[in-house]
Amino acid sequence: MYLNRIKLDMTNRETMQALTSPNRLHGAIESCFPGERIRKLWRIDTLGGQAYLMLLSQSTPELDTVCRQFAPPGEGWESRPYDALLNRIEPYGVWRFRLTANPTKSLHNDNGRGRVCAHITVAHQKEWLMERSERGGFLLKEDEFDVVHSQWLRFRKGTEGGRPVTLLSVTYEGILTVSDAESFKRTLTQGIGRGRAYGMGMMTVIKGMSP
Numbered sequence: 001m002y003l004n005r006i007k008l009d010m011t012n013r014e015t016m017q018a019l020t021s022p023n024r025l026h027g028a029i030e031s032c033f034p035g036e037r038i039r040k041l042w043r044i045d046t047l048g049g050q051a052y053l054m055l056l057s058q059s060t061p062e063l064d065t066v067c068r069q070f071a072p073p074g075e076g077w078e079s080r081p082y083d084a085l086l087n088r089i090e091p092y093g094v095w096r097f098r099l100t101a102n103p104t105k106s107l108h109n110d111n112g113r114g115r116v117c118a119h120i121t122v123a124h125q126k127e128w129l130m131e132r133s134e135r136g137g138f139l140l141k142e143d144e145f146d147v148v149h150s151q152w153l154r155f156r157k158g159t160e161g162g163r164p165v166t167l168l169s170v171t172y173e174g175i176l177t178v179s180d181a182e183s184f185k186r187t188l189t190q191g192i193g194r195g196r197a198y199g200m201g202m203m204t205v206i207k208g209m210s211p
Helices: 013-020 022-030 064-070 122-133 181-190
Strands: 002-007 040-047 050-057 078-081 094-101 104-108 114-118 145-156 164-178 202-206
Touching: 002 064, 013 022, 013 064, 013 145, 022 040, 022 064, 022 145, 040 094, 040 202, 050 202, 104 122, 122 145, 122 164, 181 202
Parallel strands: none
Antiparallel strands: 002 050, 002 078, 040 050, 094 164, 094 202, 104 114, 145 164
């Protein structure tokens, strides 16, 4: 697998629209893998006021078009193999993590019909992640991670006349402990929760500094 990073042009109108309408980025990312249907995760990171597109994929993407659309003029992208990090994952390992996800709950009415709603309080957002941690191969302590950012995203699926979509993007940061190495590797490569096509579910980890 490969982890790719593209610096985004914060002065570009198209880029700024894409940051609040992730369907634009979804379409651009899909075009990076012509003829392929492969597993991939992506998210937007903001560091020091600068936004970056992070993309994890099974094969090397063709990112020239994405750079022309959203990166500063003349900028390329950074790419590195991800297997070296995955090979370092061991039980009881302690890592700093960052995750952007869409924490949700399912509600059912008297007719048995369900609808999916976002968790809107920090307490419920943290509880949502803790409930998924064991299955995901990691352990969390409530006082060792937090929600650092949340943002509502509203757009239409597919074309401008498509179905309206509303997602709550929530970013977590903190410390975790690996409980099951193989399950945790699946979490890193397959993601957590809903909305993965729209920049949700991608967790990254690092030792000793912010991921």
